[in-house]
Amino acid sequence: MPKPLPLTERSFRSRPPNWCPGCGDFGIWTALKRALVTLQLKPDQLTIVFGIGCSGNMVNVVRAYGFHGLHGRTLPVAEGIRLANHKLPVIVVGGDGDGLGEGIGHFIHAIRANPNVTYILHDNQVYGLTKGEHSPTAPKGFVSTTAPTGVIEEPVNPIGLALAAGASFVSRGFAGDLDSLETLLVAAIRHQGLALVDVLQPCVTFNHHNTYLWYYQRVYQLSNVQHDPSKLDLAWRRAQEPMDEKIPVGIFFQTKRPTLESQLPPLQGGRTLLEQQPVRPVDISAVVAQYQ
Numbered sequence: 001m002p003k004p005l006p007l008t009e010r011s012f013r014s015r016p017p018n019w020c021p022g023c024g025d026f027g028i029w030t031a032l033k034r035a036l037v038t039l040q041l042k043p044d045q046l047t048i049v050f051g052i053g054c055s056g057n058m059v060n061v062v063r064a065y066g067f068h069g070l071h072g073r074t075l076p077v078a079e080g081i082r083l084a085n086h087k088l089p090v091i092v093v094g095g096d097g098d099g100l101g102e103g104i105g106h107f108i109h110a111i112r113a114n115p116n117v118t119y120i121l122h123d124n125q126v127y128g129l130t131k132g133e134h135s136p137t138a139p140k141g142f143v144s145t146t147a148p149t150g151v152i153e154e155p156v157n158p159i160g161l162a163l164a165a166g167a168s169f170v171s172r173g174f175a176g177d178l179d180s181l182e183t184l185l186v187a188a189i190r191h192q193g194l195a196l197v198d199v200l201q202p203c204v205t206f207n208h209h210n211t212y213l214w215y216y217q218r219v220y221q222l223s224n225v226q227h228d229p230s231k232l233d234l235a236w237r238r239a240q241e242p243m244d245e246k247i248p249v250g251i252f253f254q255t256k257r258p259t260l261e262s263q264l265p266p267l268q269g270g271r272t273l274l275e276q277q278p279v280r281p282v283d284i285s286a287v288v289a290q291y292q
């Protein structure tokens with residue numbers, strides 16, 4: 001029998017992406033593939049749930065089991081997959097509009113439940129796919145197609161919100177620093193529980209304020225300063241640092257909390273629900289016929 005080929009970045013590549021040249025999604029895509037190689041997770045050993053948006057279009061360019069569902073509904077889908085097969089690593093990839101606009105209720109409730117899911121949030125301050133409306137993380141005053149005189153509301157702070165909701169792993173990455181982002185993603189995927197990776201992702205087409213240069217001038221690594229990710233009060237203080245001055249990236253907070261899966265009685269025998277109750281084919285032709 002031929003020896004299996006070694007796992008490389010190419011193992012996760014399907015089609016070439018069609019993001020705008022220079023989009024931060026390229027950096028996240030590359031860092032994710034590298035992290036999966038580092039963890040030796042094969043394409044058929046994981047599922048990725050994608051949001052709707054430019055970020056969610058990564059479904060077309062990553063070789064793995066993928067689920068592309070409704071806008072804003074990534075986290076409940078990911079939880080459902082984990083409940084059906086809690087041995088399967090599940091990663092979520094979605095935009096800030098998807099996760100903090102349409103899906104913000106799920107964000108809080110998923111954090112409460114703490115399923116073993118890695119959540120990669122593409123934070124570009126805009127709804128990229130629908131042409132640049134401001135998203136919930138856009139700063140006050142940000143000018144967009146839907147706020148021609150500037151955004152009036154205060155932005156959502158994903159790090160602060162996750163900390164306040166009781167998340168067990170809260171982190172921020174930057175799409176322009178592949179090595180650090182890969183390291184962060186490896187730590188997030190290894191974490192037992194819901195791991196938030198809020199990735200600062202330049203949208204070169206619709207966000208001319210938060211550019212690569214703007215980030216390079218501000219981003220600093222929490223691992224290079226005195227920060228202890230086991231201390232919630234320190235994490236909270238770092239989360240409040242004004243983004244237009246200095247921007248901390250890395251692990252803000254990490255703690256051990258029982259996962260959703262570990263507390264569900266039917267899963268405690270070790271067998272997945274699918275192993276306990278195999279899926280049986282069901283004839284749905286009568287239902288389909290009603291819509292024809």
Ligand SMILES: Cc1ncc(C[n+]2csc(CCOP(=O)(O)OP(=O)(O)O)c2C)c(N)n1
Pocket residue numbers: 051052053054055056070071094095096097098099102122124126127128129130135
């Ligand atoms: C319920 C619903 N509302 C609106 C849309 C239209 N829509 C598709 S993509 C998108 C914006 C996505 O923005 P974001 O989640 O920030 O991702 P990005 O494109 O920036 O990566 C919107 C509003 C939709 N598909 N479904």
Ligand code: SF4
Pocket residue numbers: 018019020022023024025054055124128129202203204205206
């Ligand atoms: S519109 Fe923005 S987020 Fe979408 S592909 Fe282009 S640069 Fe990337």
